[in-house]
Every structure is written in C-alpha cells, then in structure tokens.
Amino acid sequence: MDPTSQTIQQQFQRYYLEPARRITGPQSMANREFGFLLFKEKFMVRHRSFRTNEQLLGAIRDLVPAHVYFSTARYKEPTATMEEKGWEGADLVFDIDADHLDTECKPTHDNWKCKGCGNVGRGSAPKICPSCKNDRFEEQTWLCEKCLRQAKEETEKLLDIVISDFGVDPSNLRIFFSGHRGYHVHVNSKDLSGLDEEERKEIVDYVLGLGLETKLQGLNQTSSGGVTTVEGPMMGEPGWRGRIVTGIYDLLSEGVENLQLGSAQTQAFKEWNREALFTKPFWNSVRGAGLGTWQALALKAVQKKSSRIDTVVTTDIHRLIRLPGTLNGHTGLLAVEVQSERLDDFDPFTESTVFAGSMKVHVKEAPSFRLGTVHLGPFHDESVTLPAAAAMLLLCKRRAEPAT
Ligand SMILES: [Zn+2]
Ligand SMILES: [Zn+2]
Incomplete structure (x- = not known):
C-alpha cells in the first residue's frame, strides 16, 4: 500500500476504534448484502451480512475499509451468489451527484x-x-460549494416530486449527504419496494421530465369561427401541469432576455404582468405568443423543474450504496443523514468533518476551499500543517502526500 493510503487508513482506524463509536445499519439489516472496498489493491469484499449493529461495526473495525456499502435490496440469503440470493424487494433510491450537473x-x-x-x-x-x-x-x-449547493437544489426539487406527485409519506424518506459531491434520497415503502427495473425507469423519466409532451399536460389550442384559443394547465394543478406553470413563472422572474424569444415577443412578455399566472387563464393574454411560444416556454420550464438524478442508481435493483455514518474514502468526510426540514441549512463542509487536531502534508496542487469556518489554499507544491480534516481531504483527493 502507498504511504498516502496507509496514513488515511490509520486515521480511519482511529476513528472507527473510538470506544463510543456506533454504527446504525439499515432497516431489515439481516436481509441486506454489505460490501467493503478496501484500501489495499482496491479489493471489494462483498456478499457479507450482519444481524446486529455491533457485528457490523466489528467488521468495519477489522477491515478498516475506504468505503462501506449496503444493498438497496433485501434478500432471503444475502451471503449467497447473486443468482441464489432470492431478491425480496429494494428501496427506491435516488442519487444526485455533481458529476451529473452542468455547473459553471x-x-x-x-x-x-x-x-x-x-x-x-x-x-x-x-x-x-x-x-x-x-x-x-x-x-x-x-x-x-457551488456544485454542492446546486446538488442540494436538485434534491429539493426531487423531494417535491416524490412527496407531491408520488404520494410518498415524508416519514418514509431519508436524505443523506454522501460525504463527497452529492446527496442520496432513500424511499423505504412497501408499495414501491417490489418495482422492477422497467418500472423504476418510468420513475426516472418522470423525475427528469424525459419525453414529456406538453399536449398531454393540457397545453393545446382550439379553433372556432376563425379564432384560435390556447388552453393550458393552471398554477396549483397536481404533477407536471402545475409545475410547468410555476416553472414559467420562475423563468420570467429570472429575465425574459434569456429565453431566446423573438424581439416582439420578448417585449410583449416584458410588458406583461406575470402575476397573471397565479390568478386566471392567461394563455391568450400575451400579445404575439401562440401555442408554439408557450410550448417552447413549457419545455424550458420542465428543464428547470426536473431533478438531475443519476439514472443508473435508481434503476439498478441490486445496487450497493454508501452506508450513512461511515467515512467516504474519496474525502475523509462522513456520510451523514440530513433531516429534511434542515436540508436548506445543512452545511456539508461543517457537519461532515470528523478529524480533529492538525496534520502536516505536502500539497501538490489544490484550489482554495473552506472547511468549517476556516478558509484554506490555494496550495502549490508546498509543505503545510493543516487542520486534520483539511489534510485528510487533500490526502483522500490525492492532492497531497503525508509529510514529516
Ligand atoms: Zn484521446
Ligand atoms: Zn463547482
């Protein structure tokens, strides 16, 4: 093992060995498969199962892995081979990761x-x-910070869809910061756990607004006596109907100039009072805006209101996913649960750091960043003594090496 991995593992070991350390396994723990990605040769230990939190913590203390995972699925025999496990259902899981976001x-x-x-x-x-x-x-x-803030916004949009449109009881929802670049949302519901991959793909498409046809959301036109009338959904209607109207409102609030409309239409929308979206059928009240314009706006609204989830994670019914309460080997940060009412205030750069004290490292290259209230960097080919959490982050990101 290289010296950097050795140092990281020693710190992880110290963390997991603390006498007061507790790990809480998922619901139906005995029916889950657990997996551990080791530091050594990035070897994956899979098909493990545990009956108690103490047994699980014991294994983590023995192995001191870089990453700890559990299956979103429940199995009759979680330690058997994939073919013989006996699938009994899986949590509906969403992953929002900065890897899939287009941040500037x-x-x-x-x-x-x-x-x-x-x-x-x-x-x-x-x-x-x-x-x-x-x-x-x-x-x-x-x-x-910007990427993680965007990931949080995507999570908030997802929660709205899952609760309002799918009718999931908020008490069956759990939100986790992954300890790296995103958030996970787990839905534990008997009604949904039996869904197969095709059915989960439908859920993914719905959340992404993929293949959404505005006509099927009520946006259409009728002609009578030579007069064409546009009709469409209203604010507050359930599902994508109401969300399209809210999305159009948001787009207009952010600036008509960005919408790539013709100059006459841009002017007409500028003069139009967008509060009309709240009150009355408005689809015929903007001069020069016909069905085509509204369709284009509606599709932009769908883009804006959809949530950029990772499609693979949600559709995979045998997925291994990070266990909350464990360290993320990509960062040295803790994967932690976030209460939904606190999501807005949650600060991943403060609430997931665990290493105290200071460490000396040689930093090859790192941008400036913040951990807690401390601002650090940028660093370029220099030896520095840093708060341990920051040093661990740089070591885990392979931006630094241990120094003596
Ligand atoms: Zn090439
Ligand atoms: Zn960024």
Missing part, C-alpha cells in the same frame, strides 16, 4: 486526461475524446 464552476476545479492519447481538458470529461475517440479518462474532481 467545473472548468475551474475539475480536469480530465484521456487514457488513450493523453489529451487533457478542463471541466467534466467528454463522452469520447475529441482527438482519439477513446472513452476512458482519468478525472480529477473537487467538491466545491
């Missing part, structure tokens, strides 16, 4: 290198390399 700050803190030709670029890696068409990259990412 990404080029300032993320970069990639093509494994085929060595081509490099800033921001998220492209799907295929522009010079050699290879699709494999080394990526260096950073967890930044």
Whole structure:
C-alpha cells in the first residue's frame, strides 16, 4: 500500500476504534448484502451480512475499509451468489451527484486526461475524446460549494416530486449527504419496494421530465369561427401541469432576455404582468405568443423543474450504496443523514468533518476551499500543517502526500 493510503487508513482506524463509536445499519439489516472496498489493491469484499449493529461495526473495525456499502435490496440469503440470493424487494433510491450537473464552476476545479492519447481538458470529461475517440479518462474532481449547493437544489426539487406527485409519506424518506459531491434520497415503502427495473425507469423519466409532451399536460389550442384559443394547465394543478406553470413563472422572474424569444415577443412578455399566472387563464393574454411560444416556454420550464438524478442508481435493483455514518474514502468526510426540514441549512463542509487536531502534508496542487469556518489554499507544491480534516481531504483527493 502507498504511504498516502496507509496514513488515511490509520486515521480511519482511529476513528472507527473510538470506544463510543456506533454504527446504525439499515432497516431489515439481516436481509441486506454489505460490501467493503478496501484500501489495499482496491479489493471489494462483498456478499457479507450482519444481524446486529455491533457485528457490523466489528467488521468495519477489522477491515478498516475506504468505503462501506449496503444493498438497496433485501434478500432471503444475502451471503449467497447473486443468482441464489432470492431478491425480496429494494428501496427506491435516488442519487444526485455533481458529476451529473452542468455547473459553471467545473472548468475551474475539475480536469480530465484521456487514457488513450493523453489529451487533457478542463471541466467534466467528454463522452469520447475529441482527438482519439477513446472513452476512458482519468478525472480529477473537487467538491466545491457551488456544485454542492446546486446538488442540494436538485434534491429539493426531487423531494417535491416524490412527496407531491408520488404520494410518498415524508416519514418514509431519508436524505443523506454522501460525504463527497452529492446527496442520496432513500424511499423505504412497501408499495414501491417490489418495482422492477422497467418500472423504476418510468420513475426516472418522470423525475427528469424525459419525453414529456406538453399536449398531454393540457397545453393545446382550439379553433372556432376563425379564432384560435390556447388552453393550458393552471398554477396549483397536481404533477407536471402545475409545475410547468410555476416553472414559467420562475423563468420570467429570472429575465425574459434569456429565453431566446423573438424581439416582439420578448417585449410583449416584458410588458406583461406575470402575476397573471397565479390568478386566471392567461394563455391568450400575451400579445404575439401562440401555442408554439408557450410550448417552447413549457419545455424550458420542465428543464428547470426536473431533478438531475443519476439514472443508473435508481434503476439498478441490486445496487450497493454508501452506508450513512461511515467515512467516504474519496474525502475523509462522513456520510451523514440530513433531516429534511434542515436540508436548506445543512452545511456539508461543517457537519461532515470528523478529524480533529492538525496534520502536516505536502500539497501538490489544490484550489482554495473552506472547511468549517476556516478558509484554506490555494496550495502549490508546498509543505503545510493543516487542520486534520483539511489534510485528510487533500490526502483522500490525492492532492497531497503525508509529510514529516
Ligand atoms: Zn484521446
Ligand atoms: Zn463547482
């Protein structure tokens, strides 16, 4: 094992060995599969099962893994091979990760290198390399405040859809900060646990607003006596109908100029009182705006109101997902539960740090960042003594090495 991994593992071990340490397993714990990604050779220990929290903590203390996972599924025999486990249902799980968000700050803190030709670029890696068409990259990412704030907004939109549209009781919902670049939402509900992959794909499409047809949301036009009338949904209607109207309101509030309308329409929308969206049928009250314009606005509204979830995580009914209360080996931060009423106030850079004291590290390259109330960096090829949580973050992100 390299010295950086050794140092990280020692710190993780000290954390897990603290006598007061407690880990709480998921519901139906004995029917879940657990997996541990080890520091050594990134080896994955899978198909483990535990009856009690104490047994689970015992295994974590023995292995001191970089990552701890459990299955969203419940199995008759969680330790058996995949074919023989006996699937008994799975939580509905959503993952919102900055990896899937288009934030403007990404080029300032993320970069990639093509494994085929060595081509490099800033921001998220492209799907295929522009010079050699290879699709494999080394990526260096950073967890930044703006990206995490955006991830939180996506989570809030998701919660609205899950609660208002799917009718999930908020008491069956749990929200977690992943300890890295995003949030997880777990729905534990008997009604939903039997859904298969196809059915979960439908849920994904709904949340993303994928394939949504505005006509089916009531946006249409009728003609009578040579007069064309646009009709559409109203504010407060359930589902995407009402959400489209709210979305249009939000878009107009942010500035008509950004909507790429014609100049006459831009002017007409500027002069129009958007509060009309709240009160009366408004679809015919903007001069020069016909069905086509409203359709275009409605589709932009869908984009705005949809939640950018990771499609693979939700559809995979055998998924292993991070166990809350464990350390994330990508950052040294704790994966923690966030109470929904506190989501808005939750500060991942304060509430998920665990390492106290200070550590000396040699930083190769790191942007400026904040942990708690302390602002640090940027660093460039220098040895520094840092608060341990910050040093661990840099070690885990492979931006630094241990120094003596
Ligand atoms: Zn390439
Ligand atoms: Zn960012």
